[in-house]
Amino acid sequence: MISPLPKVAVVILNWNGLDYLKQFLPSVAASAYANFQIVVGDNASTDASVAYLKANWPEIQLITNSQNYGFTGGYNRILQQVQADYFVLLNSDVEVTPDWIQPVIELMESDAAIAIAAPKIKSFAGKDSFEHAGAAGGFIDTYGYPFCRGRLFNIVEKDNGQYNQSGEVFWASGAALFIKTLCWKAAGGFDEQFFAHMEEIDLCWRLKNMGYKIMYCANSTVYHVGGGTLDAENPFKTYLNFRNNLLLLRNNLPLGKSVLKISSRLFFLDLIALVRFLTEGKRKDAWAVSRAHQSFVVSLFKKHQRLQPKEIKSSKGLYRGSIIYDFFIRKKTVFSELDQRKFE
Structure with a gap:
């Protein structure tokens, strides 16, 4: 008997991202994986995002927050209402390829110790180059400074196949983060003190301290605009x-x-x-x-609720x-x- 495919929920947190929804939702809807659903969690947008989704994407599950809780609080509240084996936290400004889900799920299913994985993240503006947020997997130095393979500070590499080997990393980007639902719950979700930025590194690190692995999947690719919510000079x-x-x-x-x-x-x-x-x-x-x-x-x-490891x-x-x-x-x-x- 063939085991059914794990159910995957691709969850997009939206805040005033109407233009991105119009541009990138079609690519997500065209994903080839046979057992997935799209969820849009709206963080109290003041543009026409909600009306657009209701009118044009009735098949998408829409969950609304009463206010803007940021990236961390927004996802924590939305994911409480989603049922799936895997959550995929996907930024609204990401274009996906048709076969982007299957390779990551296969990698994560191969090892019960894998909690999180992310695809290769390339630039939407220059599709032959890596993108700042995640690139080919995240690392951290001895003083706690995070960096990526494929992008060091403002120097971005072109993708010439140099990082086409999947493997374990320190952290995965929140722009397109796959996580087993059981692991999300075990870790308690995001720490809402972060509001936005580095919250995914914190989540990955906590899971590593629990004995789990964080992976980079080279066989899956997405294209990220980047800087869609807060400008780099903000x-x-x-x-x-x-x-x-x-x-x-x-x-x-x-x-x-x-x-x-x-x-x-x-x-x-x-x-x-x-x-x-x-x-x-x-x-x-x-x-x-x-x-x-x-x-x-x-x-x-x-007083901080999370205990030191x-x-x-x-x-x-x-x-x-x-x-x-x-x-x-x-x-x-x-x-x-x-x-x-x-x-x-």
Whole structure:
């Protein structure tokens, strides 16, 4: 007897993304996988998104939130109302290929220890290149700075087949994140303190600390516009990136071992970023870095529901070096130029 295909729910969180829904929903609807449904969770949009979906996509399950809860809170509330074996968290500004689901599900079904996987994420604007958000899998350095294979800071590689091998990574991008429903529930979903940015890294790290694996699937490809909600120059995005990087360490490192040491190092490195913003005339971004640190310090004195892990069960995808030092000082601008012996 042939086992039925696992049920997959492709869940798109929307906030004022009418143009993206019009442009990219047709590609999602054309997915070749035989047992999937599309769910759009609306985060209290003020444009015509909801009316458009009701009029043009009656077959899509539409779930609405009463207010904009951000990426984290929005998904937490929407996924409580979705029934499937797998959730796929898909950004509204992503174009998918017809066969993008099957290879990822096959990979995840091959090992009960796999909790999360992501496809190859390439740029919609230049389809021969990787995209900033995820590229060919995410890694993290010894000081807690995340980076991607295929994109280091502002240097993006073209896809020449150099990352066509699937394998274990440290984190998977939230732009197109596949997760087993049981694992989503076991981890408790997203930490809503993050609001947006790095919340998927936090989720991946927590699952790794529980003994699960995070995978990159090279046999599936999607194309991401990127920056669809917050512009790259938005000071609020700067604030979230710096604040959330510190929350990431606090959430997932044993408190008594190294989180304070690494946080101290981050304060020094972030100070360099603050000064750089000032010299570039970006005073609002400099103030955002300062506010991020103030918020983090305040959070240390607040009761936090998540317990610190007793041990780190998997450090696969950790880079025992500094990506900032290697990139800016040693001028290592491509992933393959990094010392591969430093990867766990």
